[in-house]
Amino acid sequence: MADAFNFELVSPERLLVSEKVTEVVIPATLGEMTVLVNHAPTMTTIKPGVVTVKLASGQVNKYVVFGGFADILPTSCTLLAESAVPASEVTRDTLQKRIETIQAEINKAQSDEHKTKLEQFLAELTHLNGIVVPA
Amino acid sequence: MPSLKDLKNRIASVKATQKITKAMKMVAAAKLRRAQEAAEAARPYAERMNKVLAGLSAANAGNAEAPLLLSGTGKDQVHLLIVATGERGLAGGFNSSIIRLARDHAQKLLAQGKTVKILTVGRKGNEVLRRSFKENIVHYVTFREVKQLGFVQADEVAHKVLELFNAGEFDVATLFFARFQSVISQVATAQQIIPAKFGGDQSAEPTAASSALYEYEPSEQEILEDLLPRNVAVQIFRALLENNASFYGAQMSAMDNATRNAGDMINKLTLSYNRQRQAQITKELIEIISGAEAL
Numbered sequence: 074m075a076d077a078f079n080f081e082l083v084s085p086e087r088l089l090v091s092e093k094v095t096e097v098v099i100p101a102t103l104g105e106m107t108v109l110v111n112h113a114p115t116m117t118t119i120k121p122g123v124v125t126v127k128l129a130s131g132q133v134n135k136y137v138v139f140g141g142f143a144d145i146l147p148t149s150c151t152l153l154a155e156s157a158v159p160a161s162e163v164t165r166d167t168l169q170k171r172i173e174t175i176q177a178e179i180n181k182a183q184s185d186e187h188k189t190k191l192e193q194f195l196a197e198l199t200h201l202n203g204i205v206v207p208a
Numbered sequence: 209m210p211s212l213k214d215l216k217n218r219i220a221s222v223k224a225t226q227k228i229t230k231a232m233k234m235v236a237a238a239k240l241r242r243a244q245e246a247a248e249a250a251r252p253y254a255e256r257m258n259k260v261l262a263g264l265s266a267a268n269a270g271n272a273e274a275p276l277l278l279s280g281t282g283k284d285q286v287h288l289l290i291v292a293t294g295e296r297g298l299a300g301g302f303n304s305s306i307i308r309l310a311r312d313h314a315q316k317l318l319a320q321g322k323t324v325k326i327l328t329v330g331r332k333g334n335e336v337l338r339r340s341f342k343e344n345i346v347h348y349v350t351f352r353e354v355k356q357l358g359f360v361q362a363d364e365v366a367h368k369v370l371e372l373f374n375a376g377e378f379d380v381a382t383l384f385f386a387r388f389q390s391v392i393s394q395v396a397t398a399q400q401i402i403p404a405k406f407g408g409d410q411s412a413e414p415t416a417a418s419s420a421l422y423e424y425e426p427s428e429q430e431i432l433e434d435l436l437p438r439n440v441a442v443q444i445f446r447a448l449l450e451n452n453a454s455f456y457g458a459q460m461s462a463m464d465n466a467t468r469n470a471g472d473m474i475n476k477l478t479l480s481y482n483r484q485r486q487a488q489i490t491k492e493l494i495e496i497i498s499g500a501e502a503l
Binding site: 081083084085086087088101102103113114115116117118141142144151153155156 | 246249250252253254256257260264358359362422423424425426430431434435438441442445
C-alpha cells in the first residue's frame, strides 16, 4: 500500500476535508493531475471539476469544486476551492443556476479578455453538468 | 410626587422593557455562537491564502510587471474607504466606533488634500456617513435580506471594488470593520487591502525561501493574477464574518446591561411605590383615629 499524506480541502466557508490520503485527482487548469506522496512542490490553479480523494482506509470520496488553486508539497496537499461540495449533494438544478449566473455575467462583461475567461468557465461548467449528474 | 397609580404603570412598563431586552440578549447570544463558528471556520482558508500570497509576492517583489493589485498604482491620491457596519442598531458602541474610525480617517485624508471615496456595507454606516460625506459615497451595499452571510455576499462587494479599481477610480482601498476579540471587546480596525499587504512577517521568511522551489502551473504571473482578486474577496469575507460576530457580541453585552439597568430601576420604583403605599395607610389610620377621638 502506498504511503499516505495529508490532504486538506478548504472553502472560504469551512474546512471540508483534512485527512490522510494515498491519492488525489485534481482538475488542474492545464489538465487533470493525480497527486501521490512525495510530489514535487507545485502550485496550480484549478478549474471546475471533480476532485477524487482516496483515503488511507481505501475509501474513495468525490467532491465537486468550482475554481480555486492547489498547493502541493511532498508531504501534503492543500486545495483552496472557491466553493466545494460533496459530489453526492450536487444536483442538476444547482449547476444550472450557476451556469445561468455566469451567462448573465458574460452578457455584462466589458472587456473581451474577461469575456473569454468567463466563456471558458461556462464551457467547463457545462461539461461538468454532463459528468456529475447522469442524464 | 407621582401617584400610586403612576408608579404602578411605570413599574409595569419597565418590566415589559426588561423582558424585551432579555429576549434580545438571548437571541444575540445564540446568534453570536453561530457567527463565531462561521468566523472560525473561515479562518483556515484566509490563513492559507495569506501564506501562499506572502510567498508569491515576496518572490515577485521588485518585479515591474507585478499586477497592480499587488504593487498599487504608484499613487495614493484617491482613497476608497470600505466601511462595514451592522444592519441594525441596539448594539452599544459597535456601529459608532467603526464609523468614528472611518470618519477620522476620512477627515485626515481630506486635510492632506486627498480625494476620498466611500463604499458602505450595511445600513447603519450608510445612514450616518451620508450626513457628513454625502458626496463621497460612491456605492452602498446592504445585506438586509440576507439571513446567512455567505461567500457570495463578500464576492459581490469584492466585485464592485475590483470594478472600481480596474476603472482607475481609486489608488488605495482600506477596509473598516470591528475585529472580534471577545464577547465584551470588539476593536474597530482599519485594514489596507489594495495594494495588498501581508501581515505576519515571521512566517513570510520561510515561505519565501521555499517558494523558490515551487513549480507553477500555469506561470507564476498567471497564478498571482488569478489569486489577487480572490484575495480581496476573501479579506472582505473575513471582515464581514468578524463584523457579524462582533455585532452580536456587542449587542449581547449591550442588552445585558440594559436588562440589568431595568432591574435596578424596577427595584427603585418598587421601593418608592411601597413607601408611598405605607404612607397612605398611615395617613388613613391617623384620620380614622383622630376622627374617633373627636367623638
